[in-house]
Amino acid sequence: MTDVVTPPTSPVSRERSKEIKRLSVISTARQVRMLSRAELTELTGLSPATLTPLVRELIAEGYLIERGPGTSRTGRPRAMLEFNPRAELVAAVSLEPSRISCEIADSDGAVIAHRTVRLTGDIVDTICRFVPELAGDGLSALRGVAIAAPGVSSGGAVRLAPSVGLVEARPVGESVQQRLGVPVVVDNDVNLMAAGEHAAGAGSDVADLLLLHVADGIGAGLVLDGQVRRGAGGAAGEVGFLPLDPADRGHDGIGPFEARWSENAVAERMVALAPGRRPDSPVAALVELAATDERAAAYLDELLTAWARLIVSCVCVIDPGRVLLSGAAAQLDDAAVARLQTLVTAAAPSHTEVRRAVLGDRAVLHGAVSYALSAAAAAGLPTP
Amino acid sequence: MTDVVTPPTSPVSRERSKEIKRLSVISTARQVRMLSRAELTELTGLSPATLTPLVRELIAEGYLIERGPGTSRTGRPRAMLEFNPRAELVAAVSLEPSRISCEIADSDGAVIAHRTVRLTGDIVDTICRFVPELAGDGLSALRGVAIAAPGVSSGGAVRLAPSVGLVEARPVGESVQQRLGVPVVVDNDVNLMAAGEHAAGAGSDVADLLLLHVADGIGAGLVLDGQVRRGAGGAAGEVGFLPLDPADRGHDGIGPFEARWSENAVAERMVALAPGRRPDSPVAALVELAATDERAAAYLDELLTAWARLIVSCVCVIDPGRVLLSGAAAQLDDAAVARLQTLVTAAAPSHTEVRRAVLGDRAVLHGAVSYALSAAAAAGLPTP
DNA sequence: CACACTTCCTTCCTACGGCGAACGAATTAT
């Protein structure tokens, strides 16, 4: 009857505050890996008296494992506690055209199980059968699922999604969430990569970054103040649409910039520069060729100039402080990256560091882990 | 001795949770203005038993005022409580070249006192003398101070700041904070405007927006997920530096885009189009002239096209969903705004609404109120 | 006009979590 939309839950119910402490201890333990109760007192600010029963609880639940006594100069040695990454598992599902790949990882991002299958039948069905099967007896530790889809975003912008038969992102997420009973996040792959590099890669030391992913198209993932930002319609980072050259024209959901400067475009140019079969890694091939071929060198510089303008444009809008090159852009060698850095520094209004992303293919997985863990945390702790 | 950097305060001390409830009640009351305890139970989720003493406390402190019984169909009438905006005052200080203007406002943004003085001597001194003087006996209700400086940002980017003799933003904020004993926020005026429009203007219904402010330069303020985002170095929104046309060149801290398309540039062009004295509001003058003069109409369209490209660039990066035109850009008439909307829609990858900002000069004030209130809230509730 | 009824607010009381303090435990220094 009274179907309250916002169940007017108390902002500070009693259990909530306990939950907060639990999470505080768990996240501290996750970072430090091996610590004693005394260290927990220092790091969390909780009193020893509060910690004793809490730690007991966490040991019982498998989050912490009691190890032998540690070292100490004098006094009673501290009983060490080890964080058990296996206590929290997440599933990262990656939708690709006609395939689904799934990985079960612990909270370190260590892959415990993975498999790839050809997509047959309903996506939701496949995922809901697949994940529990892979997780095995670790299913009870599953804390969240992150689904990466190319070019799709939570808002339902379905630019590239039809290629995987995904019409709308949200329903898939909700269906899976209902059937598996754990939080599910759906996001596009570039956002997940950005989250991954932020959590465990070349951006783990900063709160803001922009990941520029060059592939068939060009997209960016945006982390501001430690969070992936998707924009109002989930279309943040569609930098392939930047109108940097009035002469460029996009078409059919391809932006004007990416039409001219994506990996595809480079591949086509490479065929002209070095007749033969189309290279698998055109950017890497271009960098190599540029060392000996003047025309290639000129084109490389043209490419770097274009990418630099793209980066500068992003920097002017959001000032990420750090830009990570991903996908084909990560194939640039040191000299090319340095050249890009120089071009960016010359035109950007604020200090910006240009680096290669470091996680490569594993970025999506790490992002999924990070998403799923924070989704799990958010589920236990609804925003007040 | 043990000078702990992060005083390892407990994440959930006892007082904290009480503070959370207080804030929850206060913010609810601020929104609803006039409500009963029964409504508070519904809206906050707190039990009546918890509310009784809390409300009593708030009445004693002047946050709430008990009014007569309200209407009710049947049963005991609810005793109405009115939120007292005067219970929380904020000071908004605006630094301009050679002047300081200060306003004391209540939490509705209603100005209680204001004054402008010529800047003489030390900025910090002036502010610290000025604010208490204006606040008078309301000083005890002062919850925060927001200082707006042109072009300066929290990171210490001092592009335009030398004009007000401000070498570094942070020390000023900290000094004032120490001497006045309330939270102080320093930010650039465009960010404050964005916050103001978000809190009380044309963006109060959305969580994301971009405010494009055209004046001598061109800057943008960015609200994402309900918060003003400043970027890693505080230089987010420096869209005047966007390299949209390789031919444009910036100089001396002026970006390439704003060098050509700012209010200044329009003013110069207007002198050529309509010889005479330089108009005070060149954009308004241009719009007016364009109705009768073909060359002016052509230039107006050129200008709108340039601004549209600027907006589309921002949209591609962050997808704000709504763009507010401020400063000189707010002088466009409905037809021009519609034209801009059309141009943006044609090129942007996501749905974006273009509107005029509505607060005008008062935007900075409202932003300051919003900043100061949330700074006060944050001070009472350090991030766990 | 009395009575029931409804709704609102308050007071009483209990439960429970946080944390200070005292205490037992385990080791090194003397």
Place this chain on the structure above:
DNA sequence: ATAATTCGTTCGCCGTAGGAAGGAAGTGTG
């Protein structure tokens, strides 16, 4: 051995949250 030192635990007080019950203040109805 004994003292010293550091760790971890148990005890018990305190304070807050919230359930339950009761008083308060109206409206409808016989």
